[in-house]
Amino acid sequence: MRNEPFSKDNQHIMQNMDFDEDVDYVVLGGGLAGLSLAISLHQKGARVCLFERSKEPNDKPCGEGLMPPGVQALETLGLSSCLANIEPTRLQGIRYIHGQTIATGHFGLEPAYAIRRIKFDKALRQKAHAIQLPIFWGRARFIKQTSEHIYVSNHQSCVRGRFLFACDGLHSQTRQQVLSKEKKKKRARLAQRFGMRCHLPTESIPKHLQNNYVQIWLADEYELYMTPGKEETGCAILLEQDRLKHEGSPDIQVDRILKETLGFEPAALTSKLKTTGALEQPHTPAAIGRVFFVGDAAGYVDALTGEGMSLALGDVQDLIDIFMTAANTYSPEQCATNYHQRRKARQATHQIFTKTLLKVKRHPRLMSHVVQTLARHPTQFDQLISLSHEPLSIKHLKALSFGLNLLRPIKSHQE
Numbered sequence: 001m002r003n004e005p006f007s008k009d010n011q012h013i014m015q016n017m018d019f020d021e022d023v024d025y026v027v028l029g030g031g032l033a034g035l036s037l038a039i040s041l042h043q044k045g046a047r048v049c050l051f052e053r054s055k056e057p058n059d060k061p062c063g064e065g066l067m068p069p070g071v072q073a074l075e076t077l078g079l080s081s082c083l084a085n086i087e088p089t090r091l092q093g094i095r096y097i098h099g100q101t102i103a104t105g106h107f108g109l110e111p112a113y114a115i116r117r118i119k120f121d122k123a124l125r126q127k128a129h130a131i132q133l134p135i136f137w138g139r140a141r142f143i144k145q146t147s148e149h150i151y152v153s154n155h156q157s158c159v160r161g162r163f164l165f166a167c168d169g170l171h172s173q174t175r176q177q178v179l180s181k182e183k184k185k186k187r188a189r190l191a192q193r194f195g196m197r198c199h200l201p202t203e204s205i206p207k208h209l210q211n212n213y214v215q216i217w218l219a220d221e222y223e224l225y226m227t228p229g230k231e232e233t234g235c236a237i238l239l240e241q242d243r244l245k246h247e248g249s250p251d252i253q254v255d256r257i258l259k260e261t262l263g264f265e266p267a268a269l270t271s272k273l274k275t276t277g278a279l280e281q282p283h284t285p286a287a288i289g290r291v292f293f294v295g296d297a298a299g300y301v302d303a304l305t306g307e308g309m310s311l312a313l314g315d316v317q318d319l320i321d322i323f324m325t326a327a328n329t330y331s332p333e334q335c336a337t338n339y340h341q342r343r344k345a346r347q348a349t350h351q352i353f354t355k356t357l358l359k360v361k362r363h364p365r366l367m368s369h370v371v372q373t374l375a376r377h378p379t380q381f382d383q384l385i386s387l388s389h390e391p392l393s394i395k396h397l398k399a400l401s402f403g404l405n406l407l408r409p410i411k412s413h414q415e
């Protein structure tokens, strides 16, 4: 890992386009998306370097459920060993709980895992270290792009590359830098939902709540996700900003929500409570010139469906396909169009599903109808879940028609 001195300040770099390192690909942000992309590019022989602001792995606020498409993507990228090394808990499915109603859906044969995010991040960093991926530590800034190159620098070094992959997360500075003013204005009008995350000792969880499902309590004002783990059980709470303002500090709210929802006095938390948001972030074009947006940095709808990691890994897979097979024959514009189209197709179902669920959430009676119907039709619930990770088949068309029927009351409610 490197961190070479660089005496010139950013102003100087911008004027003279001086640089310390010349690579093909610069990856900005070493979270799940950035690390897996940089490792994969490096292993395929590309000249790549990574900028990451934090030397210590970040215990990122996350529900920690890695869904089947994410597991499949890691396998394709050759990164399954990072997962195996952290001994994840295999998940059987998802359980929605609304009042007394419980609807259970299964992942089927495709594996999904509960992972401790900080352990996974560490495993990816170890892999990067083992393959001697060049990493520049410290907060980085995308400086400029010309017709041929991009420039990125931190407080010490400046790197020139042919392409920049912006993997700098939900509040991506790169996105802020390149977004037009109109898009920034739009952002201010978006609904403000937030996420909180903590862990409880698993031994403190009552036995009837210990199982291998992601359990999701759908209360009127929030959703509580409980993700199993051998030693620690993850709790993620999603709620609107207003709740956060009016009901005291996040610690007080989390304590109240856990007590109220789980029906027992929670033990002392085993991880620091973390809060993040606003969750909804505008979607940029997938690429602008030589800057490609990856994972959360490309825009985000909500954590409601627990698919962020899978979507980020899907982006990485697409970029590896595009750049490692076709970069020499495609122009930057063709690479951008290709990435944009693949991303749009891959994320369409997810976006419709998440936005619809957010609508349903605003109407408690509809929420109740949806959970009760899913509880009565477990096979169709399983099929709806498999839409995310199985090739489309007749059973999925039936599942889609079931899903549309399920949502019919929303339409009549709106009329």
Ligand SMILES: Cc1cc2nc3c(=O)[nH]c(=O)nc-3n(C[C@H](O)[C@H](O)[C@H](O)COP(=O)(O)OP(=O)(O)OC[C@H]3O[C@@H](n4cnc5c(N)ncnc54)[C@H](O)[C@@H]3O)c2cc1C
Binding pocket: 028, 029, 030, 031, 032, 033, 034, 051, 052, 053, 054, 058, 060, 061, 062, 063, 064, 065, 066, 067, 138, 139, 140, 141, 167, 168, 169, 170, 173, 194, 195, 196, 197, 236, 237, 276, 294, 295, 296, 297, 303, 306, 307, 308, 309, 310, 312
């Ligand atoms: C409450 C909550 C629950 C969630 N639950 C789930 C779930 O159960 N399952 C799921 O799949 N997804 C879940 N998600 C979503 C998931 O966590 C994200 O989609 C995923 O982490 C995206 O990864 P990323 O690499 O794009 O971003 P990140 O993991 O945020 O990585 C960004 C990286 O960029 C670095 N960085 C940022 N700026 C700079 C800079 N200027 N210079 C250098 N480095 C920089 C950061 O240090 C960080 O390492 C949840 C999210 C929330 C908020």
